[in-house]
Amino acid sequence: xxLTRKRLCSFLIALYCLFSLYAAYHVFFGRRRRxxxxxxxxxxxxxxxxxxxxxxGRIRSCGLEPSTLGSEEWNPxxxxxxxxxxxxxxxxxxxxxxSTKGKTDFRVQxxxxxxxxxxxxxxxxxGSLDPTDVTAQWREGNAFVGRTHYxxxxxxxxxxxxxxxxxxxxxxxxNGREKAKVFYATQWLLYVQNLVQTQKIQHVAVVLLGxxxxxxxWIKQFLRRNGxxxxxxxxxxxxxxxxxxxxxxxxxxxATYRNFPVVEASWSMLHNERPYLCNFLGTIYENSSRxxxxxxxxxxxxxxxxxxxxxxxxxxxxxxxxxKNYQEALLQSxxxxxxxxxxxxxxxxxxxxxxxxxxxxxxxxxxxxCGDTSVSHNAPLRLLKSMGAPFIxxxxxKELPIILEKEKTIILQExxxxxxxxxxxxxxxKTELKMRFTHILESSFLMNNxx
Numbered sequence: 001x002x003l004t005r006k007r008l009c010s011f012l013i014a015l016y017c018l019f020s021l022y023a024a025y026h027v028f029f030g031r032r033r034r035x036x037x038x039x040x041x042x043x044x045x046x047x048x049x050x051x052x053x054x055x056x057g058r059i060r061s062c063g064l065e066p067s068t069l070g071s072e073e074w075n076p077x078x079x080x081x082x083x084x085x086x087x088x089x090x091x092x093x094x095x096x097x098x099s100t101k102g103k104t105d106f107r108v109q110x111x112x113x114x115x116x117x118x119x120x121x122x123x124x125x126x127g128s129l130d131p132t133d134v135t136a137q138w139r140e141g142n143a144f145v146g147r148t149h150y151x152x153x154x155x156x157x158x159x160x161x162x163x164x165x166x167x168x169x170x171x172x173x174x175n176g177r178e179k180a181k182v183f184y185a186t187q188w189l190l191y192v193q194n195l196v197q198t199q200k201i202q203h204v205a206v207v208l209l210g211x212x213x214x215x216x217x218w219i220k221q222f223l224r225r226n227g228x229x230x231x232x233x234x235x236x237x238x239x240x241x242x243x244x245x246x247x248x249x250x251x252x253x254x255a256t257y258r259n260f261p262v263v264e265a266s267w268s269m270l271h272n273e274r275p276y277l278c279n280f281l282g283t284i285y286e287n288s289s290r291x292x293x294x295x296x297x298x299x300x301x302x303x304x305x306x307x308x309x310x311x312x313x314x315x316x317x318x319x320x321x322x323x324k325n326y327q328e329a330l331l332q333s334x335x336x337x338x339x340x341x342x343x344x345x346x347x348x349x350x351x352x353x354x355x356x357x358x359x360x361x362x363x364x365x366x367x368x369x370c371g372d373t374s375v376s377h378n379a380p381l382r383l384l385k386s387m388g389a390p391f392i393x394x395x396x397x398k399e400l401p402i403i404l405e406k407e408k409t410i411i412l413q414e415x416x417x418x419x420x421x422x423x424x425x426x427x428x429x430k431t432e433l434k435m436r437f438t439h440i441l442e443s444s445f446l447m448n449n450x451x
Contacts, residue, residue, distance in 0.1 A: 106147055108441060109167040112154035113188060114175035116209050116236065119253030121152045122262055124430045124437075129154070134259060145438045160191035168202040169445050170195075175209045182218050189222050189230075196229045203445040205232035207250055212343040213368025214239045223247075231444055234437070237343055238370040238379040248440065249383040251433065254354065255347040258318040263354040269331065270356065270419050277407050278360070279307040279333035281326050282348070283315075283341075289362060290339045293397045302404060307333055330355035334407060334415060339397070340366050344380035349391075353426040356419035360403065363393040387432065390418075390425050 112121065121127045127143040129152070137157040143150045153163070172192060174185040185208075195201045210216045214237055222228040225246060233241075234250040241247045254260040280297070284290050294310065297303040307329040318326070330336060336352035338361045352359045365371060365380050376382045384391070392403060410418075 106169070106442060106446065107149045107151070107167055108169040108171060108445075110150060110152045110171045110173065111158060111188075112152060112173045113158065113185075114173050114181075114209050115255075115257035116175070116207065116253060117152075117154055117173035118256035119251075120173065120207065121154075122256070123253060124434050125150065125152075126262075126430075127152060145434060146442075148438050148442060160188060165195060165200055169441070170201050170203070171205045171207060171441070173207045176216060176219060177209050177211055181209075186218065189219075193222070193229055203448065204230050205234065205441060205444075206230050207234040208236065209252075210235045210237050210239060211368075212237060212341075212366075214370035215368065216241075231448065232440060237345060238373075238382060240369060240371055240373050242373045242375060244375050246444075251350065251383060252345050252347060254350045259323060260347070260351055260354075265356070265423050270423075271416055273412055274332050274334050274357075274415075276307045276329075276333040277305045277404050278335040278337055279329040279357070280337040280339075281307070281309045281329055282311075282339075284310045284312055285341070288339075288341075289364075289397065290341075293337065293339050293400070296397045296400050300401070302401060305404065306337075326351075327355070330357050333357050334410075335360050335392070335403075337400075338362065340364060342366065343368075343370065349384070350426075353422060356423050358390070358392060358418065358422060360392045360394060360400070362397070363395055387429055388425065389429075390422055 110117065110121065112118065121129070121141065121143075125143050125145070127141045127150070129139040129141045131139060136155055138153070138155045140154075141152045143152070151167075157163075170192065172188060174188060175181040176185050189206075192201070192204055196204060206219070206222075208216070208219065216235065216239065219230075219233070220226055222230045223233060223246070224231050231246065233247045235242070235247060236250050236252050238249070239247070242249050280293065282290065284294060294308075297306065297308060309325070309329075330352055334357065336348060336357040336359050338346060338348050338352070338359045340346075340362045343366050344362065344364065349359045349361060361381065363380065370379065372379050376386070378385050381389075394400070394403070
C-alpha cells in the first residue's frame with residue numbers, strides 16, 4: 001500500500017512538472033515566435049512618414065529599435081502601450097495634415113504688367129518662366145514661399161477680360177512713371193475693381209513703379225484707406241506716403257526692360273584682379289551732377305583709371321553689343337559710379353551689386369516730392385540704408401579723387417573679401433524682401449478673411 005502511494009505521489013509530481021514545463025514553453029517560446037511578425041508589420045506603418053525627409057526618417061528608424069527589442073520579452077502593459085502609440089501616430093498625422101493644408105491653402109497670383117515684375121519674379125523670388133523666350137506673348141511660372149503658393153503671369157497676351165480669373169488674391173504690378181503709363185495702369189485698376197465688386201477676387205495688392213518725382217496722386221482713389229479696394233501698396237522711390245502699415249517701399253532693381261539678366265557669381269568674379277578702379281557708362285544731362293562727375297574724372301587723367309563711356313541722349317533699349325559692353329565694365333571694375341538722375345535711385349546700383357562691383361552712390365535728394373516720412377528720416381534710399389547696404393555714399397563728386405587714391409592701396413585679398421561681402425549682402429537683401437513681402441500679404445489678406 002505504501003509502495004502504491006509512493007508511486008502515485010511520484011506520478012503526480014512528474015505530471016505537475018511536465019505541465020509546468022509545457023506552460024513555460026508556451027509563455028516564453030510561443031511569444032517569441034510571434035515577435036518577428038509584429039516587427040515586420042511595425043515599419044510599414046512608419047514607411048510613408050519616413051519618406052517625407054531623409055534626416056527625420058533616419059531618426060525615426062533609430063527610435064523604433066528599442067521597442068522592437070523589448071517585444072522579445074513579455075510586457076503586461078503591451079496593449080496599453082500599443083493604444084498610446086496609435087494615438088500618438090494619429091495625432092502626428094493630424095498635425096501633418098494641418099501643416100500641409102496650410103501650405104497649399106494660401107494662393108496668390110501675380111499679374112506682371114510692368115518690367116519691374118520680372119525683377120520681382122526672377123531676381124527676388126528666383127522663379128522661372130515658361131517659355132523662356134522673352135518675346136513670348138504669354139509667360140507663366142510657379143513658386144512656393146513658406147505656406148504661400150505664388151503663380152505669375154506676364155506678357156502682351158495678359159489683357160483685361162481675356163484670361164480666366166480663378167484666384168482670390170491678386171498682386172498687380174504696374175508702371176505709373178509717366179502719363180501714358182498712368183492711363184494704362186488706370187484701365188487695369190478699373191478692371192480689377194470690377195472683379196472685386198462682383199466678388200470674383202477678394203484681396204488686391206499693387207506693386208507700383210512710381211513717378212520719379214513721387215507725384216502719384218492718381219492712385220490714391222484706389223487705396224482702401226480712401227474707400228478703394230487696394231489693401232496694400234508697394235511703391236518704388238522714397239515716397240512720403242510710406243508708413244510700413246499699408247504702404248511699403250519697394251526696390252527699383254535692375255533694368256529688366258533692357259534684358260539685364262540674373263547673374264550667377266563665379267570664381268573669377270570673386271578672385272580675379274580687375275583692371276579698372278571704377279566705371280561709368282551712361283547719359284550726361286546738361287547742368288546735372290553727372291556733368292560735374294565728368295569734369296572731376298578728366299582732372300589729373302583720372303578717367304584713364306576707369307572705364308568711362310557716355311552719351312548725350314538717353315536710349316530706352318540696349319543692343320546686344322551695348323549690353324555686353326556694360327556687363328563687362330561692371331565685371332572689370334572694383335567700383336561703379338552711381339550719380340543721380342531724375343531720382344537718386346537708379347538701376348545701376350543693383351546691377352553693380354550683381355557683379356560684385358561696389359556702388360559709389362551720390363547720396364543727395366533730387367527735385368520733387370520724394371523725401372522723409374513718419375517712419376524714416378533717412379532719405380534718399382532709405383530702404384537700402386535700413387538694410388545695411390555696404391556702399392560708398394558721398395555728398396559731392398569732389399570726394400571721388402580721395403576715394404580712388406585709397407582704392408589704389410587696397411590689396412587683392414581685401415578686395416576679394418569686399419566682393420564676397422557685397423554679393424552675400426545682395427543675396428540676403430533679396431531673400432529678406434521675398435520673406436517680408438510674403439509675410440505682409442499673409443498678415444493682411446488672411447486677417448481680413450477672418451474679419
